[in-house]
Amino acid sequence: MSSGAATGTGPAGQPTVTVLDYGSGNVRSAVRALERAGAKVTLSARPDDVLGADGLVVPGVGAFGSVMAELKSVDAIRMIGRRVAGGRPVLGICVGLQVLFEAGVEHGVREEGMGEWPGTVELLPADVVPHMGWNTVKAAEGSILFNGVENERFYFVHSYGVQSWDFDVIQPKMKPPAVTWSEHGAPFIAAVENGPLCATQFHPEKSGDAGARLLRNWVQSLKGDRD
Template identity: 95%
Template sequence: MNTAAAQPTVTVLDYGSGNVRSAVRALERAGANVSLSARPEDVLGADGLVVPGVGAFGSVMAELRAVDAIRMIGRRVAGGRPVLGICVGLQVLFEAGVEHGIREEGMGEWPGTVELLPADVVPHMGWNTVKAPEGSLLFNGVEEERFYFVHSYGVQTWDFEVIQPKMKPPAVTWSEHGAPFIAAVENGPLCATQFHPEKSGDAGARLLRNWVQSLKVAA
């Protein structure tokens, strides 16, 4: 039996973000067959897509536009195809980001604005606990663990209106640095974390394994 063929395929979006090799290796250890690519056939055809992000909100949005990633991410979400954002890859899924007084438009998948954390020390760098909702798929088995964050900005409010009565509301996980901020969102096929699961030791490995295993169910 070819065990590799049974592995879910995951594309890590290669659009110019920082070092993504650690994410590729972590996803491989989680049981995925991983490629690093921005080719439409890889982005649209994989069982799962991971959108990493390092740096400024506006720069990441510009880099995503340059490889037509915003359209492709939208197509995946509309078709119920799983997407996982990491760090700024979570932030750009919201309506907007404000950095140094400049507002940049995001993808608008979720309501909210990414803003500077009101903490005495930024960036928020290091390990922190999270408060995951009951029944979380991503945090199954690691609800009480700590995860590794590196960021100065975050979404500090959540106001999601459920339009369809039968629609399941997103599951939102919170953390705190100066004020509460969103640490993760699970919204059907679209999930994202503000922290770096690939740098979060055993807890992050379990979270990625939870996500990869969910791809087998969706496949």
């Protein structure tokens, strides 16, 4: 893991990735998985690293409101917005996906999210929560992330999820994002691919060979974005 700036490219054109360091749980497994996927990885919240890397990964563990507060404390909301506006790739993981939506409701309390996508994160209507363990997904047609792993299982740990999607209704003239679904008590969004902004509800870094392939797909896409 590099501690230096993530600006530019790594050896022999190796893509640079910054994993956002804002106090969200154990991110070392994500760093190692991205390194194995072929990226030069920096764990940092420094603006130069966040804005200058080929790709930014936003992990997330814990409560929706707490993650939003921690992101705000390092000015990450603004920096993520700048990257997305400039077409610079961002990958959210777990609560890092959830905070990209309009809001989250936990224990009756509504917290505002980033609002990049419409929808509210709510408790899954299942007999057993959290949803913990391996589950299949219904990959979106033409998905880049799930290329080669469309029929594989991925590792989930969450009690809340986004259970509806109406982006194409709100923005009827825009090409709708690729949305991948899974199910636990009810269908919920497992991943979204929306131009430079992608996210997964599951943990690819904990999803064995399938997760490793998904991360390689994302890292490889950074080369094309840079060219």
